[in-house]
Amino acid sequence: MSKTINVAILGASGYTGAELVRLLLRHPNLRIAALSADSKAGRAMADVFPQFAGVDLPVLQKIEEIDLDGIDAVFGALPHGTTQDVISDLLARKPDLKIVDLSADFRLADLDAYAEWYGHPHKAPELQTEAVYGLVEVHREKIRGARLVANPGCYTTTAELPLIALLEAGAIDADEIVIDAKTGMTGAGRAAKEGMLFSEVSEGIHAYGVGQHRHMAELDQEFSAAAGREVKASFTPHLAPMNRGIYATIYVRAAGSVDAAGMHGILADRYAGEPFVTVLPLGQVPQSRHVRGSNMVQIGVVADRRPGRAIVISTLDNLVKGASGQAVQNMNLILGLPETTGLEQGALFP
Amino acid sequence: MSKTINVAILGASGYTGAELVRLLLRHPNLRIAALSADSKAGRAMADVFPQFAGVDLPVLQKIEEIDLDGIDAVFGALPHGTTQDVISDLLARKPDLKIVDLSADFRLADLDAYAEWYGHPHKAPELQTEAVYGLVEVHREKIRGARLVANPGCYTTTAELPLIALLEAGAIDADEIVIDAKTGMTGAGRAAKEGMLFSEVSEGIHAYGVGQHRHMAELDQEFSAAAGREVKASFTPHLAPMNRGIYATIYVRAAGSVDAAGMHGILADRYAGEPFVTVLPLGQVPQSRHVRGSNMVQIGVVADRRPGRAIVISTLDNLVKGASGQAVQNMNLILGLPETTGLEQGALFP
């Protein structure tokens, strides 16, 4: 494969932007042609992320300064809410751009759901309709032909991979799903907030957004589609004192006579051929650190001591499979490249 | 109050032993008269725990070297399984000793349950029958007259304080309790194991003992007593990269027409006069770091978005209210001292 695709990364001064740069520097086909970072425009990338000292990269620009003539594809790593205007504008100027957007802006197919959860009508409803939800292992075929892919959230990818498979198989009671999720601090982004200071979050753990987190809209959409009826799971996110990792401990009740071994079999079969999903042997429990820095998901299934119940555990790196890695995976699909290109790197443990 | 009680701490070279020393050094009535640590006998406490450099403390001894004549009360901070023999022997030699035992050995009133969970018959069944389960806020009156108190586990204290109150009030469905608990590393003790090395447990999180943790026996006992029928909760512990803290996120379903506000009211009423339990305003979520180093428990209640369900969160310091602090609280009760003596210290945050 020798074609070179020129790529712009919007929002390169954030963590998912930097992670895209890290991954693309080892991608043989995608060439970083432009990097945007509004408030830090004019600075070198190595000034904002010193791990890139000595690496040849474009200077940070404002989005409007990017020359679209030289750009074939775009990764959007901008904050939620601001992205829909930017993407609309880019596609108006250059309709054949290929875009993978990492924000939440294009994830909800239902415009009413969007308005309800985000408090305002969607600003680019026709693009919203066009956008494909980029959970690769579930929507791979739709992604191949897409122009605009909405990269799923990190929490949602973690929970959806096991649960969509189980719901589609009719193996679990859709009304009895409890997702207790733990995330590392990079999930909160790089904006300076008191609550994210080292001294506020180290040496302790806490839940947040209890009962009402926006990721629920995304879960509702995908779980309902998988079950063929409306599903509302219970979802509680926690902040753990670590940089990377999402760890979802999921409590499910069997539908019918399926037991934990049956659920494990469904997952093992479903993901047998997937390069980025490992289903561990029945009873084995994953650890978030063992996928750190890689695009891997590890899933474990354990029987509860109460008959008819099981605990399903899923973990990934929120910046890789939960964001930038899955975005590259989506872009590979869009462009017809082998899906794993640039994502071969194993986990960094310890 | 001017009486002085001479105390021996068995197992002073472990974390709960050191925590007892820390607390007792500020206790006006309890005087540390002997410290045992079998494999480190003969060494100074400051050699094993350098935070005590310059503090006047007894040299570490073997248990059999302790002169019981000078001892009025004993804290047992020995490993599970070895304690029952030691305590039997001590009480045989000096029947009027007052003992608070921090191990799991005397927690299960049902000798069959003990044998089932621990794989061997109890070695001191008559003492087991005598022992009082020392969850102070629930069993206070029984503790006052006791000679031998079994100090509850750290996980169990965290989960039992909110759940016993809700079960006794008939506010929740006893068959639908899911406890997702996270602990700091000191809960695993000081024995050198590969899995507890810094590099193995930092920068990540993972569940362990999934589906089958021994703490379940203790939960079963107390929840069943509170509900008046057999209760088996789902309980999953996790190791988080922090030293101290237990954080239990508990998913409950209302029984009858009680909602989250009703549950909150039950807890707020129940613990209104308790010096070591704070029920936060409805909807507010605690953080484990805000009870670090103190004997406090913080409890929060939040409504789930699904009607009839709520999330109850409870947190404490596993070495204090989850172990050594509650042990001092129990000893104060046994001895007729004000319950809060020596436990007034606030949390160390940040």
Place this chain on the structure above:
Amino acid sequence: MSKTINVAILGASGYTGAELVRLLLRHPNLRIAALSADSKAGRAMADVFPQFAGVDLPVLQKIEEIDLDGIDAVFGALPHGTTQDVISDLLARKPDLKIVDLSADFRLADLDAYAEWYGHPHKAPELQTEAVYGLVEVHREKIRGARLVANPGCYTTTAELPLIALLEAGAIDADEIVIDAKTGMTGAGRAAKEGMLFSEVSEGIHAYGVGQHRHMAELDQEFSAAAGREVKASFTPHLAPMNRGIYATIYVRAAGSVDAAGMHGILADRYAGEPFVTVLPLGQVPQSRHVRGSNMVQIGVVADRRPGRAIVISTLDNLVKGASGQAVQNMNLILGLPETTGLEQGALFP
């Protein structure tokens, strides 16, 4: 001792302010009568620092709202630069206030040095002249009669305690002092800055302020006084991924024939009677975690393999002996209370 002193804490929403509250809640003579926090005025302390939930404390006020009639003494925990105006004003309104100021504003006796290091003339030069530098173990007698005490910095306290003793004894070459210091993150305060986010500072270490840190002015002042001539040490601070602790590794060269054992003897003699300074046996190395949460300093001396050189290591908790604990110690001295009152708490380890 039964007298009660009414105290105001200015800047109670910062870490040193919260630490003062923690300490004073166990102080039998100092009563917290007012808490100021300009941007958070009107809020409850427990809202800003949830570890105080359930504790009876004054509501946060603006400084100008504090009724000075009810105040006997003040702790200033405000940012550097703003303090000198505030203290001037308070003393103008109530000249008999006793003040311990934790900022850097009154630490430099030399007004020219202040102007040089801080880039502007001092705004309260007469108070600067009056202020006593509150390194208790060195300037205890001057502090007793003082109205305004400048509490030393955390880095400087750590380095000055061993070095002033060695310089006064003429034991080391004043031109060959290298101080390599490591601090926990709370030393950087609670203001939200990108560089202090968990993800920016965990899992790594780095130096900052290399060659030019403002603490050097304070070191110069005290070291020169101790040596009787101008001294400029080399000082390099580092940020380590931990909440609390200063750890100074100090490289010295002997003056004359003193060796490491001789230096150790000087320090051991000098601090033999001090309640808050422990000089470890020769060759033994302290750890910052063993003084966490306490007002203790631990000092170790080790011979270098090169004759005539030694490594002196000093460690303390930057929020206690490095700030709020030493401030209480100073206030006790000013008020004629026993110096250790309210500071008896041992270290919290692990």
Place this chain on the structure above:
Amino acid sequence: MSKTINVAILGASGYTGAELVRLLLRHPNLRIAALSADSKAGRAMADVFPQFAGVDLPVLQKIEEIDLDGIDAVFGALPHGTTQDVISDLLARKPDLKIVDLSADFRLADLDAYAEWYGHPHKAPELQTEAVYGLVEVHREKIRGARLVANPGCYTTTAELPLIALLEAGAIDADEIVIDAKTGMTGAGRAAKEGMLFSEVSEGIHAYGVGQHRHMAELDQEFSAAAGREVKASFTPHLAPMNRGIYATIYVRAAGSVDAAGMHGILADRYAGEPFVTVLPLGQVPQSRHVRGSNMVQIGVVADRRPGRAIVISTLDNLVKGASGQAVQNMNLILGLPETTGLEQGALFP
């Protein structure tokens, strides 16, 4: 380049062994043909390091079980002391093996120095004489023709890269070098020791091996060679609560009229063409986290406020450039492969 070299990794159950596996899985020419781990022989690599779940790797074997016929090259990642016997035996059985040894066993060319620091005569003196010290940027040409390369230590690589260049240039006083080094916990290996437990080493920092660390022998050897006379530097290692990273803060005094800018120029020139060494602009300070997971070294130079002195800071990842990465770099050189093969991965930050 299409040749495939079959490689054995001895000691694959330790951290440097796992890191070799991680790196070699992306190396196009080196194929992992055998993995040894004596006490864990017979287990799958994924059982010992779950990040390799789903990766096709040889089962762990005892060393003597490895069929040398299929092996072209060996990485030794065994503990110090045991390696010299093992390597002797391997080379006796198959003299044309290419070996890079990561232990300290073959690093000291002077057999007397070895005996003095390690307390026993070297067991393979003729191999010791043959072995080349594998600090690539300094000894590249000698490594090319070598059969046995002694991979340098992590601390020593960090300090030697800047200091050898400055000593060779005669820019610094060889008698006035102070190296204050901080390491992450993986440097202590995976053996279960109380002192390496999470709760013992998190939330704090401490020095160890003060005045007498074995790495000094290696520093002496290389510094003396660079200076052309005997050099003994002062070196103090510290354990910081992080997994990876060595951070050396080095205090130097200029020889003659060279100032910090001059030193910076020497380093910048010396390492201008090196793919794995970045000299930052004068006055800029590196952070260990910005080289995490990569084979990079970052070096900074800052002028001290005292004329004629400077602070030189050097940082690398102890498991990559400080161990397994440099080992691959050495093997590439031995085998005539491009030196950077398999080492192109950028740092993982955050």
